[in-house]
Amino acid sequence: MEKFETYTGVGVPLRRSNVDTDQIIPAVYLKRITKTGFEDALFSAWRNDPEFVLNQNAYRHGSVLFAGPDFGTGSSREHAVWALRDYGFKAVFSSKFADIFRGNSGKQGLVTGIIDDATIEKIWLALEANPGLEVTVNLVDKTVVVGDIRADFEIDEYTRWRLLEGLDDIGLTLRDEQSITDFEAKRAAWLPKTLPAKGA
Amino acid sequence: MTSKPLTLAEKVWNDHLVAKGENGSPDLLYIDLHLVHEVTSPQAFDGLRLAGRPVRRPDLTIATEDHNTPTWDIDKPIADITSRTQIEALRKNAAEFGIRIHSLGDVDQGIVHVVGPQLGLTMPGITVVCGDSHTSTHGAFGALAMGIGTSEVEHVLATQTLPLKPFKTMAINVEGTLRPGVTAKDIILAVIAKIGTGGGQGYVLEYRGSAIRALSMEARMTICNMSIEAGARAGMVAPDQTTFDYLHGRPHAPEGADWDAAVEYWKTLPTDDGAKFDAEVYLDANTLDPFVTWGTNPGQGVSLLDTVPNPADFADPNDRAAAERALEYMDLTPGTKMKDIRVDTVFLGSCTNSRIEDLRAAASIIKGKTKAEGVRMMVVPGSAKVRLQAEAEGLDAIFKDFGAEWRFAGCSMCLGMNPDQLAPGERAASTSNRNFEGRQGKGSRTHLVSPLVAAATAIRGTLSSPADLEEPN
Numbered sequence: 001m002e003k004f005e006t007y008t009g010v011g012v013p014l015r016r017s018n019v020d021t022d023q024i025i026p027a028v029y030l031k032r033i034t035k036t037g038f039e040d041a042l043f044s045a046w047r048n049d050p051e052f053v054l055n056q057n058a059y060r061h062g063s064v065l066f067a068g069p070d071f072g073t074g075s076s077r078e079h080a081v082w083a084l085r086d087y088g089f090k091a092v093f094s095s096k097f098a099d100i101f102r103g104n105s106g107k108q109g110l111v112t113g114i115i116d117d118a119t120i121e122k123i124w125l126a127l128e129a130n131p132g133l134e135v136t137v138n139l140v141d142k143t144v145v146v147g148d149i150r151a152d153f154e155i156d157e158y159t160r161w162r163l164l165e166g167l168d169d170i171g172l173t174l175r176d177e178q179s180i181t182d183f184e185a186k187r188a189a190w191l192p193k194t195l196p197a198k199g200a
Numbered sequence: 201m202t203s204k205p206l207t208l209a210e211k212v213w214n215d216h217l218v219a220k221g222e223n224g225s226p227d228l229l230y231i232d233l234h235l236v237h238e239v240t241s242p243q244a245f246d247g248l249r250l251a252g253r254p255v256r257r258p259d260l261t262i263a264t265e266d267h268n269t270p271t272w273d274i275d276k277p278i279a280d281i282t283s284r285t286q287i288e289a290l291r292k293n294a295a296e297f298g299i300r301i302h303s304l305g306d307v308d309q310g311i312v313h314v315v316g317p318q319l320g321l322t323m324p325g326i327t328v329v330c331g332d333s334h335t336s337t338h339g340a341f342g343a344l345a346m347g348i349g350t351s352e353v354e355h356v357l358a359t360q361t362l363p364l365k366p367f368k369t370m371a372i373n374v375e376g377t378l379r380p381g382v383t384a385k386d387i388i389l390a391v392i393a394k395i396g397t398g399g400g401q402g403y404v405l406e407y408r409g410s411a412i413r414a415l416s417m418e419a420r421m422t423i424c425n426m427s428i429e430a431g432a433r434a435g436m437v438a439p440d441q442t443t444f445d446y447l448h449g450r451p452h453a454p455e456g457a458d459w460d461a462a463v464e465y466w467k468t469l470p471t472d473d474g475a476k477f478d479a480e481v482y483l484d485a486n487t488l489d490p491f492v493t494w495g496t497n498p499g500q501g502v503s504l505l506d507t508v509p510n511p512a513d514f515a516d517p518n519d520r521a522a523a524e525r526a527l528e529y530m531d532l533t534p535g536t537k538m539k540d541i542r543v544d545t546v547f548l549g550s551c552t553n554s555r556i557e558d559l560r561a562a563a564s565i566i567k568g569k570t571k572a573e574g575v576r577m578m579v580v581p582g583s584a585k586v587r588l589q590a591e592a593e594g595l596d597a598i599f600k601d602f603g604a605e606w607r608f609a610g611c612s613m614c615l616g617m618n619p620d621q622l623a624p625g626e627r628a629a630s631t632s633n634r635n636f637e638g639r640q641g642k643g644s645r646t647h648l649v650s651p652l653v654a655a656a657t658a659i660r661g662t663l664s665s666p667a668d669l670e671e672p673n
């Protein structure tokens with residue numbers, strides 16, 4: 001996972017609340033065998049609507065999402081995070097996230113920051129007044145800058161630390177790789193090895 | 201020096217500690233053997249690609265194709281697109297990451313839990329994981345073996361370790377001698393009926409006692425296999441001479457001085473006298489009958505000599521509701537003799553009961569007998585090797601003469617991911633491990649049975665044990 005300190009990209013106003021994971025990515029896409037390539041599936045039901053924000057040229061390459069309250073509720077599918085990530089989103093802001101979605105996001109390097117509804121409303125207005133406006137997310141001092149607005153956001157400290165360090169679950173384990181290597185050095189020689197293959 | 205007496209499971213755990221978790225965080229355990237199949241691995245490999253990580257220990261990893269593989273016409277392309285895609289993805293991933301794979305048509309292909317032991321890769325005292333809940337099977341060797349999810353598969357591929365929270369231990373004491381016609385499958389079905397499908401939750405089970413010691417490795421695997429049906433993540437049997445004899449000479453078993461060193465270590469593994477289990481259960485092997493399920497979870501089982509229970513007799517309202525629903529789904533009436541239940545299909549297979557001993561047991565019953573009118577019997581060996589061995593012993597001819605279908609190896613009708621499925625409303629006597637609604641096909645009705653009961657049922661057409669064959673139908 002890449003380290004996340006600051007990031008600048010196009011802000012997208014998603015004026016919807018209660019965006020559940022079925023809306024983020026419908027179940028039909030769960031049959032796939034990859035963990036990537038879900039960009040087409042993101043918000044797939046809404047993508048047919050020309051008015052939908054991501055269908056407008058200015059926001060098409062958006063990468064910082066500002067959504068209404070209760071984002072990511074519903075099924076625990078990790079695919080919801082994969083779809084956002086694959087589309088290019090680096091951060092999502094809302095006044096309230098579903099817990100599992102937040103947990104899954106942290107594991108995949110997607111920042112989920114909490115900003116109160118009144119401030120989100122101001123950010124929406126700023127983005128709509130200036131479609132395609134670039135915003136800067138700063139995870140070090142926990143702020144997001146949208147034009148004249150400089151908003152603080154909240155994020156769980158442990159997740160923030162992991163994102164700053166670029167550590168997913170595996171990365172965390174590998175921080176202590178030396179102890180794995182030490183353990184391996186002590187393993188008995190007769191323990192099973194699949195290679196070279198014997199059999200038949 | 202006096203150290204605290206330990207259980208088998210605790211010893212294996214302690215010997216694999218890479219790092220002890222602090223302040224409630226999990227321990228980090230080293231994984232000795234990682235088994236991979238096509239269904240739960242593709243996203244794990246993709247995750248590695250995404251992060252640019254290699255497989256840390258390809259030499260401790262092995263893949264086989266089983267869940268989706270056809271058991272007929274295995275030389276033809278797989279018709280179902282999803283199945284074919286999953287299998288092709290596994291082949292591609294194995295090639296890219298340098299993992300040994302046994303593909304359809306290969307002599308070592310088969311159900312992942314049959315292949316590991318058969319190659320001698322499953323050994324006492326090791327840790328085994330696989331993205332499949334029935335990994336508990338390998339506990340029969342005294343290994344700590346458990347099923348994991350896809351994120352964990354990725355974690356093991358990348359690090360060869362797994363963060364795990366400590367578990368509790370439960371002793372399942374089975375004393376006595378099984379009567380003829382009663383087998384390991386009946387023991388485990390009786391255990392699950394006794395402790396319930398959630399009874400083992402949070403525990404590693406250790407099967408102990410004279411009845412367990414008397415069992416073959418195949419039979420111990422049958423028992424450990426279904427630990428998950430009792431809610432436990434793992435089940436174990438302490439290694440003994442039976443274990444060593446089974447392993448000796450297998451392709452990947454240690455040789456020469458290594459073998460001696462291994463056996464010396466393995467002999468230290470059994471639970472110490474005076475070690476304390478968090479829970480203990482007792483079962484009398486002397487009085488056990490063949491066991492069969494009547495409902496839609498593996499805990500809903502009774503003696504074959506019994507009748508379909510009346511939901512009203514269940515004290516617990518949840519059990520009562522579950523029984524009512526199960527009987528409706530299974531289309532059964534309380535009070536019906538289990539032996540009067542007629543089946544359409546008999547399935548002999550799955551990682552529970554598809555090893556050579558299971559096929560021999562069933563073949564010994566049907567030899568020279570005629571199959572019941574209108575009953576279909578499918579025999580699906582657990583691996584290509586088991587199939588070959590059975591053919592060398594002439595078992596295939598016995599099955600074919602009887603009118604059974606002699607198929608290629610795979611999971612097959614255990615879960616119906618391939619075309620081997622029951623039609624809606626069809627009823628099967630199945631040697632597999634799950635009788636969930638729709639498990640063997642939409643609307644399918646499953647009775648879990650032992651291979652002996654499966655064979656006798658195919659002859660009489662109704663749920664039967666070999667003892668019933670002596671009476672007129």
Ligand code: SF4
Pocket residue numbers: 266267311312313332334550551552610611614615632633
């Ligand atoms: S045989 Fe059945 S239970 Fe065993 S691994 Fe295959 S699908 Fe799972």
